[in-house]
Structures are given as C-alpha cells and as structure tokens.
Amino acid sequence: MIRRWICAIGFSIAATQALAADPVEIGIGYLGHAGVRSTLSLVQQPADNDGIAGAHLAIEDNNTTGKFLNQHFTLQEVRLKEGEDVAQAASALAEHNGFIIADLPPDALLKAADALRDRGTVLLNAGAIDDSLREQDCRANIIHVAPTRSMLADALAQYLVWKQWKRWFLVVGSHDKDKLFADALRRAATRFGGKIVQEKTFEDTGGARRTDSGVTLIQRQMPVFTQQVPAYDVLLAADESEVFASYLPYRTWDPRPVAGSAGLVPTSWDAAQDQWGSTQLQNRFVKLNSRHMTALDMQAWTAARMIGEAASRVNSGDPKAMLNFLKGPDFSVAAFKGQRLTLRDWNLQLRQPILLVDGRMVVSVSPQEGFLHQVSELDTLGVDRPETKCKLH
C-alpha cells in the first residue's frame, strides 16, 4: 500500500511537467489495530477488513465526484500490532495525509491525537464509542463519526418507552466496557422513564466461545440465571465483550424479549438497512467487498465521505480550509439516514439517527416520534450541550 502511494507521488511529480491540470491529491490515512475480536455468533465475526472496506468504497465515491472537480483521493492504511507505538504511527501517517480515520481504543486514540496536536492533523474517530472521549477527555483535533454509548442506549430506551415496555431487567458483563454500557442504559432509564427492576452481573469466568459439545449446557444455564426476577418487560444485556448476551434470546426463564447487546440492538448501520436510498450503497459495498456492510464499515465510509464533501465544497485539498468547513455552520453530510447529519459544535460529535436491528431486519429508527428538542431531535440522543463536560477551547 505504501509502495503504491509512493508510486502515485512519483507519478504526480513526473506528470506535473506534462499536464497543466493535474488532479489535486488528497491523502487520507487509516489507523487501525490489528486482529479482530471474537464474537459468540460465527455470523457476526468481523472480517479482517472491517471498517477500512467502507473507507475504500467512500474513496471510490469521492473519486467519481473528484473526476468532475479534478480531485483525487488516496487511502493509506496502517494497522498497529500489540505494543506498537501509536503516537509514532500517527505522526508517520500525518506526514502525507491531512486527515486520519481512526479505529482505535480510547487511550490509543488520545495518544494519537496528542501526538498530532501541534501539526494540526485531525483524526476522524470511526471506532470508539466511549462518551469520555467526547466529554472530559475531548480534543479539538478529533471529529467523532461513531455514535456514543449514550446515543445507542438512548435510541434503544426511546423505542422501549414508546412501546410501553418500561420495566427492565439489566444483566451486566464483568468487563469495563460492559459496565460503561450499563451506565448508559441506567442513564437512559432515568431520562426517558424506564425502570430497572433488577440488576445482575454475569461473571466472565473464561472459557471458549465455541465448543464441540454445543448448546446443551447453555440451554440449562440461561433459564436458571434469569429466574426469580421481579416482573419485567424486557431483558437488557450489557455485554460488549461478547461473553453471554447472544445466549439469552429464547432461553430466559420468563418469555421476554432481549435487547441491548443481543436481540434488539442499537447500531449506526446494518446490512438490512434499505431505507432512504440505502440499497444503492449496500449494492456498491457488496460489489466491491463481496460481503455485507457493518456499522464500522459505515462509520469509516461516512468519515471518508465527510472529507470528500469538505474537499468538494471548498474546492480545495487544503486540510485547513477543509477543516474550517467541517467545523463551520454550513457542513452537513448525507449518509442514508433520511436526514442531514451535522456536527455538535461543542464536542465535534456527528449527530445521527440510530437503527434498532434484530439481525435480520431494521425494526425501528430513533429518535422516536414525540421525543422533542429545541435544536435538533437528534440531540435527544446522547449527552446534550447543557450537560457536556467538554471544553474545546
């Protein structure tokens, strides 16, 4: 990839002499971590190119538009292995790229941002959903394309409240991420009028996600784990670590639906989404990558499209001019969500509707009807301006 990029540079220098109207080259970096997480369901196991596949499609889309504006976009990918220095990798990428799309854990993302601060390079966070990155740890050089945990939790809670399923049994995993999601669900309950009737922790005692003995044991364990609970409408599972949530549907003691990390799941995107012209995007993605488009793919697509949108609107490849546009009042991007997406100016979080999906279909899209807001109904999802802890300036 790097070699190809160097070739492109060499070519463009050589061509400058010959052609008067060389395209403006706009380099985008992609900084991710190596390896993929293990999921309980084989069907949900992410592909090796999860995320960057979306960025590649957006580069194609940007280049189709770029043909008419004499702009050309390239993508340079770096995958960090365990123990590699993120600050160094980010700085190296920033040598040739004005913007970097990042799929990194929160601490690594902050290290990368701080390493790039003086250079002025901006990271587009496509992967991390931590609220802290948009609140107390916010940075002026990170634009957040991924939704936050609180946006996801609020989207789910609005639907459950709209459905009048207000009594929730919350099961929380034993890892930090799971606890953060549980915090977001508790906050959503308070905001929208849900009631958590009982909480239980599901300890991760280790063990393999796949066994030859199969489901026999799980079928005995899950009913026992979910019995003796006060009357509830929905079981909410907070299990980002993929330890137990997918074992719960159809195995609860009482016949109740499951939501959260399994069952009805809040997400930025799903392969089943076909509203608002999405079919064209889904088709383009499948044609290019021979697989379905995930939420991470969509977040990376949107990030690269935001950069393309900025380049076409300011008719320039100058990162500073593009950034001013992205942060300015005229920025919006169309991303197949039925309405324009804009940035919250207080913490640079992309406002977006959240899909509620069951693995086969899009069940609903939040914000739900009737959840009103004085600025944008999308701000009923997540931490709003009056509550923010972010100080960008």
Place this chain on the structure above:
Amino acid sequence: MWRRCLLFGLGASLATSLAAATPARAYTAYVSNEKGNTVSVIDTDNWTVTKTIKVGQRPRGIEFTRDGKSVMVAVGDDDTIQVIDTKKQEVVDTLPSGPDPELFTQDAAGKILYVANENDNTVTVIDLEKRARLGDIQVGVEPEGMTVSPDGKILINTSETTNMAHFIDTSTRKIVGNVLVDARPRFAEFKPDGSELWVSSEIGGSVSIIDPVKHVVTGKINFEIPGLRREAIQPVGIGMTKDGKTAFVALGPANRVAIVDATSHKVTKYLLVGQRVWHMAFTPDEKYLLVTNGVSNDVSVIDVAAQKVIKTIQVGELPWGITIEP
C-alpha cells in the same frame, strides 16, 4: 395526523362535489406505487381510481409516451422499464434499460429515452422506436434527476451522492458542465423559456437556481415552516406552470407543497398535503396539480388557480411517481 388527514379528506370531498359542477375535460393519471408493485389509474373527471395495474418490482419513474398511447414505468428491482398500453391498461412490453432504473426523461420528439441507472453511475440512452440501447454516459454517484432543456440541446442529470447537476450535450453525449448543489439532488426542471434550471436537494433542504449557460448557481430557495425542524424539509418533485410564473415544490416529510413565485423565487404559500409528498403532475389544462403522498398512500389534488387542496384520492402502497396523459 391521521385523523387530521381524514377530516381534511372529508372536507375536501365536499368541496369537490361543488367543484365538479363546472365541466372540465377528463384526463387519466397514472400513479406508480413503489411498494405495491402496481400502477393506479385515476380518472380526473370524478377523481376515482378506475383500475390498478400489476407491474414489476419497485415501480418509481413513470411517464406517458409523447403520442399518449403508452405509459413507461421504471421497475428498478426488475432492472427494466415496462410499457403499459393505455387502451388495454396492462403491461405489453419492456425496454432495455441498465440496472436499477429510477427516473427517466425523453426528448421532445419522443424518440430518445434517457434513463438514470442508480447502481451503475450511468445514464443509459435508449432509441424508443428501435427498442435499442444506444449507449451509456458516465456520471456521478447515484444518478437520479433527469430532464431535457426546452431547446433539446442539453440533458441534465443529478447525482445524489456526488451532489451535482451534470450538463450533457445531447448531440455528442458528452458532459459539458458540472454544477455542485446541496446534498442529495433528486429532481431537475427547466423554466419553460430555458432561462433557469431548478434542482431540488432533498437532504440539503433547498432548491438551487442554476444559470444554464454559465453553469453557476445564481440563487437558492430555502423553506421555513413554523413548527417544523429544518431536517424535516426535504424538497423533491418540482412542477412549473407553462407561463413560467409559478412553481410548486414537494417537501417530502414536511407533508407540504410550497408554492413559489418563479420570478422572485420567493415562497408565497405552503399547502398541507398527505404524508411524505414525492412527485407531481399537472393536468394539461393546468387546472389541477396532482401530488403523490408516499406514506399516507394517497394523491392530493391541488386546484392551481385557487391554490387549494380540493381532494384526496386513496391509491396503492407507497405512491411515488405520477404522469397525466398529454
């Protein structure tokens, strides 16, 4: 909302029974029902659906042939355009479009058809007499809106993700200009005298006024409706009277049609119609304008002179496009 619609419909039908006293020539309107996979036929004399025609999957763009004998309807999920014989009122033929056709337009003589193929980033050119594909023109991402200039020299195509109106020379079939507009441009319409091109941007929430000679945006129409968020205002279909004085713009989920003074570009009135209003067509005498309401499964009839909605007609599932016999 539903109740309001129903009450409104009742009131409107009373008004129509009075209006029906004045005799007007009856026309036939054809409405494509995107989800129903049907086309509803409306008699404009008594505003009733006289027939529902089964067509292919996901019918959207729909237009009469110039001779008035057939109706062409793009059935995107079947990757073709079907031809309905208006006498038999059934599908009798198909045209060789590219994959996933959505909207199309034809030249003044009715001999050449230009089709936007969303999946392919192309505009397909079809010879209507020979039923043959003449070629493809590469355009931006997700081509949609299509129109031909009144002098026939320029074809306009809008691309939804590229956010441009492409100017294509109809004789060379080459792009001669590209104009950037607001997000997700969906529909293009020339002023009858060819002096202006109007392009609606669904997500951008505006209509761009373009100088077709200089290829620049000279003005923008924005819409403000008290009590409605900016995000809900999503302009799609545009209709203009033949005298070029008045334009109607469908505003999607804002459930309204804006009436615009086409000279000053000022919005003069908003008409409440059904839910998610998409496209529109005038009766040839321009007495009435019919608009399709996607979510409420009906068509609103607007009295053009009175600037009032006079009737609501229930059609098939998710009505999208509409055409009225010439």
